[in-house]
Amino acid sequence: MFLKELTELSGVSGYEYEVRNYIKNKLKEIDCEYYIDKLGNVIAHNKGRKNKTIMVAAHMDEVGLIVRQIDSKGLIKFEAVGGIDQRVLNSKVVLVGDNKIPGVIGSKAVHLMSKEERGKSLPIDKLYIDIGTDSKEETEKLVSIGDYVSFKSDYVEFGDNMIKGKALDDRVGCSILLELLSMKLDADFYGVFTVMEEVGLRGAETAAYQLEPDLGIVLEGTVSADMPEVEDYYKTTIIGKGAALSIMDNATVYDIDVVREVAKIAEDNNIQYQYRTSGAGGNDAGAIHKTKKGAKVVSISIPCRYIHSSVSVASKNDYENVLRLTKEVILENQKGD
Amino acid sequence: MLKDFLFDICSSQFVSGFEHVNSHILPKYFKPYTDSFEKDKLGSYIFKASGTSETNIMLAAHIDEIGLMVTEILEGGFLSFTSVGGINPASLVAQEVTVFGKEKIFGVIGIKPPHITDAEERKKPLKLKDLYIDTGYPREDLVKMVKVGDIATIKREPLSLQGSRISAKALDDRAGVAVMLETAKELKKISHKSNVFFTATAQEETGTRGAKTSSYKINPHIGIVLEVGFGMTPDMTDLPQLGKGPIVAFGGRLNAKLTKKFVEVCKKYNYPLQYEAVPGRTGTDAEALQITREGIPCILLSIPLRYMHTSVETIDLKDVENAGKAIARFINELDNSDLEEILCF
Known part of the structure; x- marks a missing residue:
């Protein structure tokens, strides 16, 4: 987990330099091939067994x-x-x-x-x-x-396995993606650390154009409004209840078969998951699924309370579940006959 | 040194009514410059620098700060709370807090994210009842650590800004307490005749209560109240500026001749000063001091401060230094004047 370092770096949309430099250094450390595209996306390649082109995206920028x-x-x-x-x-x-x-x-x-x-x-x-x-x-x-x-917000671990920091949206995704790339799985995927998600999914658009993925997996820190004053209808996701799978948001109507496949993988592997029950918000999947002739996408997210503030909160359990689930989804999609 | 002191006391909690919890801190700083220490029954800290005359001078700056108090422990590890002293609920949103339960517990006060909040909702005034401290614990664990009536403060590390500006929580009125320490240091250098009582008063924020009992106990001839005052900001342009000297107040709560004497001393020794007219209520310990026993003639000196009662209160350290020196000089001049004549109507 690289969250302390990642959340304490500055990387407001359009100026992701600190985060990008940190990620570049990490990729060098783990000896992972990467390049930087014209917008500043970091595109890393984990080479391995391959059935299809998979793009796993997490955005570096923050509000x-x-x-x-x-x-x-x-x-x-x-x-x-x-x-x-x-x-x-x-x-x-x-x-x-x-x-x-x-x-x-x-x-x-x-x-x-x-x-x-x-x-x-x-x-x-x-x-x-x-x-x-x-x-x-x-x-x-x-x-x-x-x-x-x-x-200015320090990374803090508190309560029962909880974390607090700024920019958990989407440094949680960046941290998980770095962990996935460190695993050296025998399954091919591109790990893309995108820029400017918060100002209109800009980086994901050009990255997807370059990679032409068959499957896009977006790792996000997503809305959790499970506070006492919020009616259940609006809670969106619940902290501590596992990886959140999107069905529909403002940017994407997810292919329901793909979503259900991912849910099945979670069930088969005893990984806790939940559905993201609100149509509000949107993420890089919105850009990826419309690239060229189109791509399948899935969003696997970590619920974050108080998102887009200096004190966002998430659960380490959810983080682990998203990491495990994403790994299994990649392996399942690239497994041989 | 001055900054270290302020950073230390601003990092500690002295919420009104809970001034006794960190009772080791002030003596550590004041004892080297004073001769005796006692407390009144409400929790005010009284440090006496003995002189040779019968004159008693009381300096008063309140040690207490505004804070939060737990009112209910909810499912999901959330705490409802009320305020101790005057707090704008809007200043609590997206803050980190420390809850002083059985142990110190970290928490945050958050609100719904913008994604599911409509424009109308954002404009609505927030009330304390709409806010919660999120501790991240399940309720069954939390009830073992926190009880109704426990207090909390915003967790804010003091911050150095440009030049001699600093920002912290509780500079209201730790800045005044720091003025007292500066005065104590100055007075240590010169021999003073009066007995000087440096009083860090309790419960100012809940109604100037410590000032009432401590001044009764001390029974001083005069009182010098050290506070913070509103500093100029773009929405309040006609207020005193930071770094241009402490603010001396004129008005009905204060003794006019004593105030005039203080202004004379500052002018004579070139201490920068700003002025404010406060016809009635000052909202300071002077309220209590003035009418203690048969009455105490007071002056009121304030350190200009921006963003009062938020966690980013901002002052200029120069104002604290200058105020400390000016008060020491004032005491020295009073020692060599006929105090009765000054106070005579």
């Missing part, structure tokens, strides 16, 4: 912020990169740019708020990052427009 303006007092105005709920930004520590300049996103004192203001979140255009400077000039020495900003 975050980008510097849009520096005001006269040296405060930094920003824009969201990917789907960020404004409510998660209140009172946070962030790191700005390559030099990771620390800053805070504050909030007006509760004492100064009107009754109507209390409890409400401010829209992103009213928020700013304070790095402790007083003028535009001071800030401009340290920060430029276009600098990427990520949350």
Whole structure:
């Protein structure tokens, strides 16, 4: 598991350098062949027995912020990169740019708020990052427009086999993919670490074009809304109940036969799984299944609470189940007669 | 040194009513500069630097901080909670917390992801009852570790920003406590006549209660209240700025002549100062001090602070240093003045 390292790196969509460099180094360590394509996807190849072309994808990028303006007092105005709920930004520590300049996103004192203001979140255009400077000039020495900003959030193991970090969506997928590539299975597959999933499945589109997979397997950190206030109907996935198989989301209607085959593989191998019971969201499968003449896809996900915030939470049990299931799916699809 | 002290005390919990839990921390820092230490019955810490005269001067800065208190242990390892002191629920979303149960328990306060939250829902004000601490334990394990009434704070490592700015939780009012330590260090260098009582008061956030009992116990001739004040931000542009000196308050809770004397001293010795007019309620320990026993003449000095009552409260250390020195100088000047004349109407 490489989650501590992976979640503590910055890799906001379009600026995945730290994550990519980490993955490149790991691939060299395990002596796995790879190349980087024009968009920045890392395409690794595990050579082995082959019936079909399998592409296993996990995205390197994470949601975050980008510097849009520096005001006269040296405060930094920003824009969201990917789907960020404004409510998660209140009172946070962030790191700005390559030099990771620390800053805070504050909030007006509760004492100064009107009754109507209390409890409400401010829209992103009213928020700013304070790095402790007083003028535009001071800030401009340290920060430029276009600098990427990520949350500061340490990887923590807590509770009963749970983990917390930023960017579990989708560093859990990256970590599992690295583990799969380390196993040196005698089953052929391409391990693709994609860029810019959070801003429109961009990397997966070009990677799939190059690889023309027969089967795409997407490893994701997906929505789990199994909190007390959420009605069962909206929970989507339940933490600790195993690998989540998608049936339909905003980007893909999954081939139901393939999904059921994967479920059967899970059952045959005593791997805990669940169905992802919401049509909301979408992932790289949306790009992969429409590539060229089309491809079969399956999404195997780790349920994550508080996804797209600095404190996403997942279960190590689910992680293990996704790892085991993906391995079996690859082996099953490439097994000889 | 000043920063180390602040980082240490801001990393520890002193939630209102629970100031006794980490009772070893303050004595460690104050004892080298003071002569005796005692507590009042509500949990205020009183460090006395003895002088040679009969005059008692009380410095008051509250050690307590706002926090959370567990109200219910739910299925799935979630905790419901209420607030201790004034907290905007919006500032709790996506925060890490430490629950002080039988042991320290890590938790997070999250909300539903944007994928299944509609635009209307995002605009709705959040209430404490809508939020939960997720501990990651099954309920049956959790009940062995956490009880209703246990407290929690946001888990936030203090952070150095540019220059002399720092950001942390509970700088309200650890910044004031740090001013006291700076003053204590300064006074150690010069011989002072007055007895100076450095008082880290309990339960300010729940109604300036420790200040009431500690000032009764000390029975000082004057009180110097050290607080934090609202610093300028884009949505509040007419407020004092960080790094431009502490804020001295004028108003009905404070003694006008004593305040004037303090301003004179600062001007004479070139200590930077900013000003605020507070006609009525100050929302500080001065509320309690002013009307203790027959009354205590007070001044109120505040460190400008941004984002009050959030976990990213931000101050400039220069303001703390300057305030500490200015108060020491003020005490020195009072020692050499006719205090009765200053306080006489």
